Amino acid sequence: MKSINSRLTCERARVFPIEKALAKLGHFPVKTAEKEVWFLSPFRSETQASFKVSKIKNRWYDHGEGVGGNVIDLVCRILKCSVKEALEFLNQDWPSFSFQQPQHLIPNETSLTILKVRRIRHPALIQYLNLRGIPLHVANTHCYEVWYSFKNSKFFGIGLLNNKGGWELRNRIFKNSSSPKSYTYLQRNNEKLIVLEGMFDFLSLAVLNEALINNSDILVLNSLAFVKDIDVCVSDYELVHLYLDNDEAGRKMTLYLTNEYNHAIDESSSYKNHNDLNDFLCHERKGRD
Structure with missing residues (x-):
């Protein structure tokens, strides 16, 4: 049985805007109306948008599969992760998110600070590379293990350096980047x-x-x-x-x-x-x- 604190965390997380979660996951609307937004389904390739997000209820429904749910269900399914990991995903990029006022969501990019850079050796990152079919020696040829702080918390990911000295950062749960952003x-x-x-x-x-x-x-x-x-x-x-x-x-x-x-x-x-x-x-x- 879930604890009261855990249950409250999930209840609060369910009001996190689905549109914003989808944007962080790389999915953007193709049609926007007053009460709903339509996307190409994040679960398959399609040319006609069949994935609807209700702005009023903050719920999603995939007409192609006849399934739907809340933002936690969506993140779990897209990232193939646990509820705990989905909650971490929702909290990481917007740590100052107010569940009472979700419309005032302003991330502070300047708070991400690179702490150290080294060859990739953390077991979690190696496991993530294996899931993506990338041998460790290939990743280490082109990328690094990058540790960084964000809003007083420490994270680590696989880092690709961009042309201006910023980093693209990836691990199994999070997609992030440090400024300056570039190719x-x-x-x-x-x-x-x-x-x-x-x-x-x-x-x-x-x-x-x-x-x-x-x-x-x-x-x-x-x-x-x-x-x-x-x-x-x-x-x-x-x-x-x-x-x-x-x-x-x-x-x-x-x-x-x-x-x-x-x-x-x-x-x-x-x-x-x-x-x-x-x-x-x-x-x-x-x-x-």
């Missing part, structure tokens, strides 16, 4: 550039095609918001290979880049039945097990 550009004076969306796309391609990674310059966007900042990088190459996600946002960005640059090639057909490179890698790994 990651690995310049090796090659004639070919590979453009990827995120850290695990990069690591997955390093597993799937190590020679390609070693013989190309690499640009990891870290956020699609930086795509219009990369002209200075893209224009100088003979070929630009695009490995962006197969979701709606990724497809739109691929179309934008192939229209903007004649030498940009869409490579997403190599994982056409999967959302991204890591999804494809994990599927291939399961097939070999």
